[in-house]
Structure formats: C-alpha cells, structure tokens
C-alpha cells in the first residue's frame with residue numbers, strides 16, 4: 001500500500017513513442033516518475049512490424065528490420081541490453097556486391113584471426129582484378145580514415161567533400177562504400193555524401209568491420225517487455241498535440257482525450273514531433289530543419305533476388321545498378337540469425353528495386369528515418385541547448401538528437417541525456433559516453 005501511495009505521489013511524466021528511444025527513456029525514468037507511454041501503433045514501436053514465419057512446421061518471429069550493432073560504437077545500447085539481461089550473439093554480415101546485370105563485382109567472407117576478423121575474397125573474387133583493386137582501395141581508405149579521424153576540420157566538411165579531397169578509389173567508393181552506408185543510414189547516396197565527415201568517419205573507424213556484428217539473440221519481443229515494467233503503456237494512442245497548460249503540459253490524443261503531465265518526453269522522429277507541438281514555434285522550426293528519408297523493407301522467401309548461383313553466397317547481398325540513387329540490399333536472415341535455422345530461407349530486402357514474387361512476400365513495410373547534415377546538426381545543438389533551460393518541461397529524444405549517425409545507439413544516447421537532465425540515475429553510469 002505504501003509503495004502504491006508513493007507511486008501515485010510521484011510527478012507524472014508522459015513518453016511519446018516506443019522506439020528504442022522511448023522505451024529506454026521510460027525505463028530510466030520510471031523510478032522517479034509515474035510514467036505513461038503513448039504509442040500510435042497497435043504494438044510497441046520497436047516490435048510493431050514483426051511477423052510470424054511458419055516453415056517446415058516451425059513458427060518463428062521475425063523482426064522488421066533486423067537490428068544489428070557492434071562493439072566500439074554502441075556503448076549505451078550494449079550497457080542497456082546487458083543491464084536488462086538481453087542475450088546477444090554475433091551475426092555474420094559478410095557481403096557480395098553485384099552490378100545491374102547481376103554480375104558479381106566483389107564477394108568476401110570473414111575469417112576470425114587473432115583478436116579480430118578480416119575479410120577474405122570468396123569464389124571468383126580470388127582471381128578478379130576488380131575485386132583485388134577494390135580490396136586495395138578499401139585498405140587505403142581505412143588506413144587514411146584512421147589517421148584523419150583526429151583532424152579538427154572534419155566537422156566542417158561533408159562526407160562527399162572528404163571523399164573527393166582524400167582521393168579515395170572510385171571503384172571502392174561507388175560499388176562498396178556508398179552502397180554500404182546507404183543501407184546503414186537507409187538513405188540515398190547523396191544523403192550519405194551530405195553527412196558531416198566526422199560522423200561518418202567515427203562510425204567507419206569504430207572497428208565495425210574488424211570486430212564483427214551482433215544482434216539480440218531472441219529478437220525484439222524479448223527486449224520490449226523488459227523495458228516496459230512498471231509503466232502504463234497506451235497503444236493505438238497517437239498524440240495529436242502538446243501545449244503548455246499553466247505549470248504542466250496538456251496532451252491531446254487523436255481520439256480527443258486530454259491529460260496533463262508535469263514532464264513530457266517526445267521520443268518520436270523529428271518531423272513527427274514537430275507535428276505535435278502547439279505553441280512551441282521555435283522548437284518546431286528547429287525540428288523542421290532535420291531532414292528524413294523514406295524507404296521500404298520487404299521480408300520474403302524469393303531467392304531470385306540474389307546473384308546466381310545463390311548457394312554459398314555471403315549473407316548480405318548488395319545490388320548496385322549504375323546510375324541508381326541507392327542500393328538494393330538483401331540479408332539472408334537464415335544465415336545471419338541462428339534461431340531461424342531449420343526453416344526455408346528467408347530474406348529481408350531493403351529498397352527492393354526488382355520484383356519480389358508476391359506469393360513469397362511475408363511483409364512490406366515503409367519507414368522514415370532522419371539523416372544528418374551540417375545544418376541539421378546546428379538545429380539539434382540549439383534544441384539540446386533549450387533543454388538545459390530552467391523550468392523546461394518538454395524533452396526531445398530520439399536517434400536524431402545525438403551527435404551520431406541516427407542508429408540505435410544515438411537513440412539510447414539521447415534518452416540517457418534526457419533521463420539525467422530529469423534527475424534519473426543511470427544504472428550503468430561510468431561506462432556511458434552521452435554528453436549532457
């Protein structure tokens with residue numbers, strides 16, 4: 001009873017959005033506040049698009065998208081997952097790159113060797129001059145990037161300007177690097193080139209290619225409930241507006257219900273957050289300076305989308321037609337995720353350009369995702385500065401709010417920052433990198 005009364009006496013806090021930013025904010029703030037979480041979709045956002053896949057008499061749940069991460073870049077995410085007990089496994093993400101005619105340009109696998117892994121050519125790439133040239137250009141690029149990361153002028157350069165200045169080899173840049181970063185950032189090559197150079201180099205030199213990729217062993221359904229304990233979750237509850245109401249903030253949902261909260265954490269994407277704000281003109285203007293791109297993900301069992309012969313290919317297949325604005329990238333989920341073994345092969349294809357047999361498609365989902373430019377970064381700094389002002393009650397978090405590529409890590413980093421500003425103790429404090 002006492003615990004119940006204590007809980008009711010806590011200040012009320014709303015979290016809007018249940019991507020990883022909203023989930024981690026709710027988790028970190030639940031001890032200090034009475035937390036209500038609003039999500040516009042029918043299920044918590046991180047798992048909103050998961051599908052059941054039945055094959056060979058086995059049913060497995062597939063996350064859309066598969067979310068991968070690595071040591072060296074994901075300090076907060078890894079600390080959070082470790083803290084809440086999420087089991088993690090390594091996942092093979094070696095790749096094969098093909099052109100518009102389906103001809104393989106480069107095919108590599110990963111070999112474990114000493115402290116890390118190193119890519120080695122596979123199949124015909126052993127004897128292909130193009131593949132060896134790309135390998136050489138890649139080595140030169142990474143060696144230079146590791147030196148250049150210390151440069152103080154990188155933040156003033158776009159990644160495209162950096163690539164042009166550094167004389168990086170065209171074969172490697174056009175056929176490998178831009179396709180890889182277009183799927184990592186789920187955007188056009190031009191948007192990759194527009195990223196600030198320091199953000200791109202920080203990611204590319206973190207060791208992602210040497211240390212290996214990881215994923216949550218049991219998927220999103222194992223993660224979400226761990227972060228929603230002791231909070232009230234309201235799904236199918238899109239927030240239509242947030243406005244000041246004396247010493248509180250009033251939230252109005254799409255169904256016209258309104259409630260007042262002492263603090264509100266908006267963990268939706270920047271353009272979604274801007275659409276909710278009423279009476280916060282300066283923040284809306286700043287949020288509208290953050291660009292975003294749309295893309296599509298298909299989960300299917302159509303092997304015809306891979307270069308032939310499909311057997312023996314590395315798990316990630318990049319289709320890179322000349323003149324296209326982004327790559328089409330398929331992951332063989334059965335190879336990348338051990339828990340899917342025993343079933344018919346299933347793929348996720350980002351940006352499907354070619355036809356996927358409709359009877360082989362399990363799901364097709366449209367996503368939006370922020371990108372970063374030198375201008376959007378200034379807008380984010382101004383938004384972060386506003387959150388340090390005395391009496392602030394409106395908090396923005398999400399992958400766009402950190403000084404990083406908008407990946408899972410940036411989202412958790414932003415929640416850690418907001419939770420600290422709201423007086424929460426970060427359980428893994430000491431190992432975090434978030435800047436307050």
Ligand SMILES: Cc1cc2nc3c(=O)[nH]c(=O)nc-3n(C[C@H](O)[C@H](O)[C@H](O)COP(=O)(O)OP(=O)(O)OC[C@H]3O[C@@H](n4cnc5c(N)ncnc54)[C@H](O)[C@@H]3O)c2cc1C
Pocket residue numbers: 016017018019020021022038039040041044045046065066067068069186237238239240267268269272273276297350367368369397398399400406407408409411
């Ligand atoms: C195809 C794809 C693949 C990706 N793969 C990876 C990967 O492998 N590794 C990685 O690190 N990152 C990956 N990312 C990026 C990662 O998904 C994002 O960084 C992460 O989802 C950002 O989390 P977030 O909480 O900031 O935003 P979101 O995940 O976008 O969550 C925002 C939430 O707010 C909800 N919402 C919006 N408006 C309202 C409203 N009005 N009322 C209530 N709720 C609302 C939304 O429904 C959503 O649930 C990928 C992204 C995409 C698109």
